[in-house]
Amino acid sequence: MERRKFCSGKSSISLSSNNSLPQELTTEINVPKKPDFVGREEAIAHLNTLITNRNAKIIGIYGKGGIGKTTLAREYLQIQRLKILELNVGMDTEYIVSVKSWVKRQINEQFKQQAKKKFIDMLEQLKYLLQNEKGKVGILIDNLETALDEKGKFQQRHRDYIELITRVLNHPTVNAITLITCREEINEAKLSFIESYPLPELSELAWQEFFSIFEININTLVLSEIHKAYGGNALAMKVITHPIETYYGGSLEDYWLDNKQFLLKGQIKDLIASQFDRLFEHNRHAYNLLYRLGIYSYREIPRVQKIGLYCLLWDVKKSETMQVIESLQRRYLIEFEAGKYWLHPVIRAESLTRLDSLDNTLLLMKEEIDKLLVSDEKIQYFLEWLREVTLVYSDFTPLDFRAFYLCLEYVYSFGIFEQYEFLELASFFGIPSIE
The missing domain is CATH 3.40.50.300 (P-loop containing nucleotide triphosphate hydrolases)
Structure with a gap:
């Protein structure tokens, strides 16, 4: 989308x-x-x-x-x-x-x-x-x-x-x-x-241009107040667009009147937290996906393929998964380009505070990946090998599981299937070798 x-x-x-x-x-x-x-x-x-x-x-x-x-x-x-x-x-x-x-x-x-x-x-x-x-x-x-x-x-x-x-x-x-x-x-x-x-802040004119794209009714005095509070922050500009469109009929002034004291604080962290809270109330599946995306480190692999999102949606019907992903895209809460996804650092920081049980989430994620890839023999071969290395020859830790799925993402992205490549990849991600 x-x-x-x-x-x-x-x-x-x-x-x-x-x-x-x-x-x-x-x-x-x-x-x-x-x-x-x-x-x-x-x-x-x-x-x-x-x-x-x-x-x-x-x-x-x-x-x-x-x-x-x-x-x-x-x-x-x-x-x-x-x-x-x-x-x-x-x-x-x-x-x-x-x-x-x-x-x-x-x-x-x-x-x-x-x-x-x-x-x-x-x-x-x-x-x-x-x-x-x-x-x-x-x-x-x-x-x-x-x-x-x-x-x-x-x-x-x-x-x-x-x-x-x-x-x-x-x-x-x-x-x-x-x-x-x-x-x-x-x-x-x-x-x-x-x-x-x-890098200077975005100008008021840039904010006005952005809001005009979404046909938001602009009160210039209100725009100036919000722009000043957030220092022209581009992320703040983007994430307030959806609630203005959806809950305030496209009226910037109505949004301001209802949230004035909060907005005047100008804290981007609090603004992002409020978007999480709104999702929790109105779209629980999108909320779950957003906080679960904090599992990925976005480090060795800075962007996650769509399969990486699917395996976090184990409690959503397959026919509804894209709808959940698109709801985050519309809210500017997930970055995406050319079929790959990632979280802005400010948003990921908030997602990590909401991960209730990392171990349990990773285990459910593992089960979903197994189901998604059960028909791919080469991937299954890799999974069996990596499962042996990670879970049999080392004590389970959340870091092991994170490495496990970063490896999986890497293999899926680049088609690495040779045994010597597995060993090098495992070492690269800090997985103990069986050799």
Whole structure:
């Protein structure tokens, strides 16, 4: 299902040319008009100016959660039609993506090469591959704040990120552009070359444009108050749209009058919690799916295929599953693109607070996956092997089960069925080996 479409026109942004710019990057960007990306033409132009006029190789996009950092970064790389390598750092401080594992995976999967064993050698190998890539590569390092301490420095156990950035991504001959999203600015002397771009809030005009797409009756004074309270936050703008449409007849003023004191607090966390509460009251199946989606770590696999949602809907009739998924899409409570789904970090944080019993939820999820895939012999072969490794040769823990299903998602996505690939995959996700 697609969200409501906007007009098909495009906004053209002309930027000054730079003779030293590689030919595959364009200096005139056409920004598609679509409801998920309003009011960011200037931000796109700013990124392009940093890259084309100032020859920036790495840009840090900074701002509060929900302001639209990741959306902007992805949109820019897609507009430039770059091959994208995405490093989703992770939302859990205890389970941050290992740089070594990410580099290894890019070499093996994206470049179809056998990765070397030592980390330093892998970095040199990745640098060589990026140097010899025909087209420019776009690299997105997302949610980097999880790896930083309160002073903006990398935690000691995550300082490999510095090695990746300095040795590879910032090398002058590497044919790549790197965009980093982070809530706080990086404060590392070795990384002072990173161009800083504090992402400004969406303007009132952008909010007005967005609400107009959904034919919401706008009171400009009310719009100004809500916009000011939430600092132009893009996520806040999106999630209040559905209740205004559904429960207030499209009247922004009526919504404001009924929720004024709450809205004036301007707390995005509380706003998201209120959407969960509303779902709990009006659509229990959608509520269950939303909080269960917190099970996925969105780390090694940042996006979940539709089967990953189906296996969380064990208490919903098969004929009604898409209706449940679409109800979350309409509310902007789940992100989706090209048949894959994920949660915004702010929304996932709330979902984790509502998981009543992780062990029980994972067990029910396992049963549903078994039913969904019972007819696939190759997948069943993998399941039997992984079940033996995970459940017989190790004590059960929730982390084991999470790894189990991340492996399953990985296998289903990439068609990995060879025994040696199973062993490598198990090690990659921290599952104890039977060897």
